[in-house]
Each structure stands twice: as C-alpha cells, then as structure tokens.
Amino acid sequence: MRLRALEDSLRESAGRAFGLTREELSSLAVAPPPGHIDADASVSWPISAAKTLRKPPLKIAEELRDALPPELAAGAVPPGFVNLKLADGFLLDSLRDITENPSYFHRPEYAAEHINLEFVSANPTGPLHLASGRGATLGDSLARIFRALGAKVSEEFYVNDKGRQVEMLGLSLKARFEGKDPPEDGYHGDYLKDLAAGAPADAASWDAPKFSEYAITEMLKLHRADMAAFRVEFDRWFLESELHAADAPAKALSGLRARGMAYDKEGAVWFGAASELESDDKDRVLVKSGGANTYFLNDIAYHLDKLSRGFTRLIDVWGADHHGYVPRMEAAVGALAGPSQSSGHRPRAMPPCSGATEKFKVVIHQQVALKRGAELVKMSKRAGEFIPLKELVDEVGTDACRFFFASRGPNTHLTFDVDLAKKRSNENPVFYVQYVHARISSIFANAAEKGVDPAAAFDPAAVKFNPEERALAMKLLWLEKTLSDCARDYSPHHLTTYLTELASLFHSFYDKHKVLDPQTPQVTAFRLFLLEAVRKVIADTLGLLGVSAPERM
DSSP states (O other), X not given: OHHHHHHHHHHHHHHXXXXXXXXXXXXXXXXXXXXXXXXXXXXXXXXXXXXXXXXXXXXXXXXXXXXXXXXXXXXXXXXXXXXXXXXXXXXXXXXXXXXXXXXXXXXXXXXTOEEEEEOOOOOTTXXXXXXXXXXXXXXXXXXXXHHHTTOEEEEXXXXXXXXXXXXXXXHHHXXXXXXXOXXXXXXXXXXXXXXXHHSOGGGGGOOHHHHHHHHHHHHHHHHHHHHHHTTOOOSEEEEHHHHXXXXXXXXXXXXXXXXXXXXXXXXXXXXXXXXXXXXOOSOOEEEOTTSOBOHHHHHHHHHHHHHHTTOSEEEEEEEGGGGGGHHHHHHHHHHHHSOOOOSSSOOOXXXXXXXXXXXXXXXXXXXXXXXXXXXXXXXXTTTTBSOBHHHHHHHHOHHHHHHHHHTSOTTSOEEEEHHHHHOOSTTSHHHHHHHHHHHHHHHHHHHHHTTOOTTOOOOGGGOOOOHXXXXXXXXXXXXXXHHHHHHHHTOSHHHHHHHHHHHHHHHHHHHHOOSOOTTOHHHHHHHHHHHHHHHHHHHHHHHHTTOOOOSOO
C-alpha cells in the first residue's frame, strides 16, 4: 500500500525530528492538496501539533520539511502545511502494484476480521420496495468494500416470519382468497390478489396461519429473485422461527439474568442495562406481563446467535423507522459481549455500547423518494401504494439503481430521479463513468487493430509525467484513502464521487493528449500502461458498487 507506506515513512521522519512516538504521530496523514496547489499530497499535521509541541505551525512544517528525504520535494507553506511532490518512479511503481497486486488495498487490521453484515431483513409481508433497494445497495457494497480491505464478510438476511405482522398477512390473504377486503389494519396491496389467485384449490380449507405460511413462502421466493437480479447474494437467509425452534430467546433471557442484566417488575421482565439510558425513552420490556416475548428479546437472541458463530464484528443496516431502537440494542450487545455481573440484584446502568462499539454497529439509512419529471411519487406500503424495487430495476436497470442509491450517504434523504437514471448521456453519472471504461476499452481494441502491443515495455527512467497524466495517476493512488473513508463512515457514497472525478480527469487527459502515436512508441506504451490502470480501477470500483463495467456502449 503505497500511500500507507509513505505515511509510515513520514511518521518515522517526524518521530526522529520531534522525539514523538508512533502513537503520538497516528494523526499524521497525507491528503489531496487544494486544487490551486501544485503538489501531489499535503500534510496538515503541523497545525494540530502546534499545541503539543508549543511551536507555531509553520515552524513545525519547516522542521518536518527539513527532516524528509529530498526525493519527496517537500515544501512548507502557511499556515502550516507540508506539500509533497512524489517522484515519477514512485508513481510508476504504485500503478504497477495497483494493476498487478490483487491484495493491494488489504490492510493488516482487517486480516483477522470476520464481519456479519445484516441488511434488508424485510418482513415478508410484501414485495421489496425502494428503501429495501437502498438498504441492499448499502449493505452489499459495504460487504464488498470490507472484503477489498482484507476482511472476511458474511452477508445475512433476517426474515421476521413470526409475530403480529405475519398474522395480519395471513388474515389479509385469507380475505382476498375469499373475495373479501382485508382487515383495516391488514395489507391491501394488489400483490395479495395475485397470491390468492395462485393459491392451490385446497386453500379453501386453510386457516389464517396456513395462509401466513403460504404467503411467506411465496414472498421469500420473490425476495430471493429480486435480490439476485440486484446482484446481491446472501450467505444466509436466517428465519426468526429458527431462533424459536432452538429456544434461543429463553436461553438469551437466562443468560441476561445470569449476568444481572434482566429484572422483574409489574409481572414483566425488563432489560436493566438500558433502564437509565437518557437517549432511550421507550420501554425496555423483554417479556410482557402476559408471557409473550417482545421483538427486543428475540433480536437479542438473534445477535447472541451471531456472536456464538464467531463473528468479530456485527454490522446491521436498518431503515429510518428503527432509529429509536438503536440505543437499547447497543446496550444489549454490550451486555452480551461484556463480562458477567453478579446476579441477585438490580444492575447499575451501563453506558451506551459499553464496549460493544467495536463489535456492533447499526447503520441507519433514510427513505427514498421517487421523482418522475417534476413530480414526487407518493407511496404507502400498507395501503399498497408503493413502487416495488423490481419495477424500478426493470425500468432503469440494476446499474443505475445501485449507483444512484449509493450516491448519497445513509444519513441523507435520497430523491431518485427516474428520468435522469434513464438518460444515455454524460448528465447521467453512471453512464458518464461507464463510458470512460468503454472508451478505454475501445482504445485498446484500436491498438490491437493497428498491431500495437498494449503490454509493450517502456523505459521507466524516461517517463516524465505531464500534469494530466500525473493527475490521473494520483487519483488512482487516492482510491486507497477513499476505501478507508468508506469503511470509516460505513457508506459507499465516497466511491461514486471518486469515480465521477476520475472520469473527469480522464476526459481532461484524453482531450489534450494522443494515446496511439506510431511516431512515439515509448510514449504510446506508457500511456497504454496508464490507461490500463485507469480501466482496472474503474472496473474494480464499479464492482464494489455492484455496477457493471461495459466494454461497449
């Protein structure tokens, strides 16, 4: 990892110059310089170190500059930046590494990670909708990103096939089968009419639970097909009924009691660790006074099952309507992951996460609004007034869906512009990026037609990057940082920005420079080498988003 190695070298130099440990220098990092600066990378650490070192930031920058090897061509500028100009050989070696080394982006801290990434997890009460698509894009792209960083990842879909909503689904389908309207608080979508029409003849003798079972089976077939078409392959579809068959909720409750994390009050069983969480103003009941488990207890049992399977980190992707549920689940996982407390007394309150921050992360994504022309489409799942994900995929394609869903951070509301997604022009960001991949592929096809060997050797010592070539090369190197940003923020949206910027840099290069020139075979060979790296990075990065990289458009 070239940028990582560069940062290690900078920290070693700074450690010698200022007498600081590696831990004290952990915040020293390289970043892209402002656009008006003629440099490849910039270090702002002197500004943050001024208080510790009791020196002006510019003075620290000058001392750091003087401590760096001359090949970095470092310069100190106000108010305290160190700008770096990387050697052409460094860029060439890095590009060769990116092109040839499949583990280039692996980071050692992820080598031992085994992540359970649960997402979508829709109640099987209807077709998957737009929010499901956004959650699927977020979860699957994160899984791909963490794998690119070197982690082992298992993707999981949790199916709530028990509970009140499933009961209402059965009652609603039974009513449709009998030619009646569903209950007022049931499900009214036309998809139930289709299910009822497809039910076997002996369904006339079914009770509501049997209709629930049939509906879940058929809905899951649709969910599996929709996710496969969306390029999402789950390692496991985990049924809530599996937990109950294994008596997992009762075992989880017993474990919480043994840890002193559950207590009785008013005939119910309560989760004590979260009882004083200021951020959680809802009831924390585990078992209701009538003896029925709450979803909370079942979810605790599910996450205990995940931990028992040896995962080092649990990441859940939830919709916006679950936001208030996060603090108590963090506290519960903290209780499960933390040391036992002595039983026999009501426990002290635990702080949120309580040591679980590294083991458990909930990523909340906001809703999706659909825009056609100038109008927003109104949607309501229970009333049956919603756009199924499959319908949008059929209209605009999986590529546009996944790129658009990934284009905003999960905390940001997303308006999906259908008309823009269908355009085959540079206004459409996914088309703009894919076109660059196809354009480079056509350059290589043209080279083959002209008898030019795309893998021809060139003299590295003779290479002198011009500004456009250097900008392209540095952008390829910055993917390393972009992937780290995605992991830090639990969001793939940085990749869509990265790709559009890389595509723009390619156009700037291609508008000014000829690639295939028989008069300059060394330059041609170098530029084909550079464009092969660009093409690979575009294809690989689109792949992290679940988007294809066509060779023709």
